[in-house]
Amino acid sequence: MSNYTTHPGVAAALAGFSLPEKLGFGLVVAPVMYSAEYADGAWGPGTLLPYGPIEIAPGARALHYAELVFEGMKAYRAGTPWPNLFRPLDNCRRLARSAERLAMPPVPEALFLEGIDAVAGALADFVPTGGGKSLYLRPFLYGSEPGYLLRNSNTFRFMVIANPVEAYASGPMKVAIERRDVRAAVGGVGVAKASANYAASLRASNASIARGYAVALWLDAAEHRYIQELSGMNVFAVIDGELHTPELDGAILPGITRDSLIALARQRGLVVVERPMLIDELLGQIASGACTEVFACGTAAIVAPIGVLGDADGREHAPRQVDVVARDLREALLALQERRAPDPFGWTRDVARPTAG
Ligand SMILES: Cc1ncc(COP(=O)(O)O)c(C=O)c1O
Numbered sequence: 001m002s003n004y005t006t007h008p009g010v011a012a013a014l015a016g017f018s019l020p021e022k023l024g025f026g027l028v029v030a031p032v033m034y035s036a037e038y039a040d041g042a043w044g045p046g047t048l049l050p051y052g053p054i055e056i057a058p059g060a061r062a063l064h065y066a067e068l069v070f071e072g073m074k075a076y077r078a079g080t081p082w083p084n085l086f087r088p089l090d091n092c093r094r095l096a097r098s099a100e101r102l103a104m105p106p107v108p109e110a111l112f113l114e115g116i117d118a119v120a121g122a123l124a125d126f127v128p129t130g131g132g133k134s135l136y137l138r139p140f141l142y143g144s145e146p147g148y149l150l151r152n153s154n155t156f157r158f159m160v161i162a163n164p165v166e167a168y169a170s171g172p173m174k175v176a177i178e179r180r181d182v183r184a185a186v187g188g189v190g191v192a193k194a195s196a197n198y199a200a201s202l203r204a205s206n207a208s209i210a211r212g213y214a215v216a217l218w219l220d221a222a223e224h225r226y227i228q229e230l231s232g233m234n235v236f237a238v239i240d241g242e243l244h245t246p247e248l249d250g251a252i253l254p255g256i257t258r259d260s261l262i263a264l265a266r267q268r269g270l271v272v273v274e275r276p277m278l279i280d281e282l283l284g285q286i287a288s289g290a291c292t293e294v295f296a297c298g299t300a301a302i303v304a305p306i307g308v309l310g311d312a313d314g315r316e317h318a319p320r321q322v323d324v325v326a327r328d329l330r331e332a333l334l335a336l337q338e339r340r341a342p343d344p345f346g347w348t349r350d351v352a353r354p355t356a357g
Helices: 010-015 061-065 088-101 109-122 195-210 256-267 279-288 325-337
Strands: 032-039 047-050 068-070 073-076 084-086 134-143 156-165 173-177 215-219 227-230 234-239 242-246 272-275 291-298 302-310 348-350
Touching (some): 010 032, 032 109, 061 134, 068 088, 068 195, 088 134, 088 256, 227 234, 234 256, 234 279, 256 272, 256 291, 256 325, 279 291, 279 302, 291 325, 302 325
Parallel strands (some): 173 302, 242 272
Antiparallel strands (some): 032 047, 032 156, 068 134, 073 134, 084 348, 134 156, 215 227, 234 291, 291 302
16 A cells, blocks of 8 residues: 555546657656645645646745755666665755755655655656666755745645656767856855855856856855856866865755765775865866866766866866766666666665555
């Protein structure tokens, strides 16, 4: 018996769905979603529903005060007929930390997994496979209580929606070093996967895209000298044969892919260094050839090579090598996520099979 209720419209929603040829990233919306509500200090039962619009009070704090945190994770089905997840408890724990930072109640582990399993299990036949395709799962938690008083909501909603996707980035990315706007400051909410951080990034993202770049590279808020991350990915550089990445400074999002790559790289004998990384030092190391490669990583992008770093003064800096170390790590990570390779870390976990109820 499952603890959640399945809406009578779910079967028809699933029967009417088929995977289109072109998936993109977020273009295709899965036909079901999960929802549970929190009121009077407790979580109520969850429901699996046909995907569709939701009602929200126009004065809800999520809309006015960005009381909204989320996660991004994937279900894979390449190596086995039934889908599996990758480090789902790490997403659950990060959502709880994000919630804590915004004074929201955590989503209990059992409820989080129930939502993920309900959606991914119902969509098991629609998890696309091959070439980094997967089912992207987007759990989110928001404050639904209306009111202008600057305190937290007393009512919340936890939801899971999903999208069959291709890998987010295709080919080497051009990234634009952002020297003006700041995405996240130490002591702020950068360390949380809070929607407000993404709002802060949008102006620079638009400007980067208008200049022909894929995404902005963020620098620290205090001095504008230290590399943080991309708008939705962490960053690595190969320097003197070692793998360097900005240390978690309290503003950078602690990526689960970042953490996985550090472990995988060390397992492969690479030296991994987490340290404050000065942007101008890195550009000098690219020019001298000490830095041979730069790449980014995240659930959506997996491991994405960076071909060019464009500066605000118009100069472009291209590392000598593109997608060599990155490809090796991407293939190792994906083989593990897709269960085509052994998982010595115990990172993968079957989606729970739906039970009658
Ligand atoms: C700002 C930011 N940094 C890094 C990441 C990578 O995190 P993860 O590897 O857990 O997906 C993401 C994506 O989730 C992100 O939004």
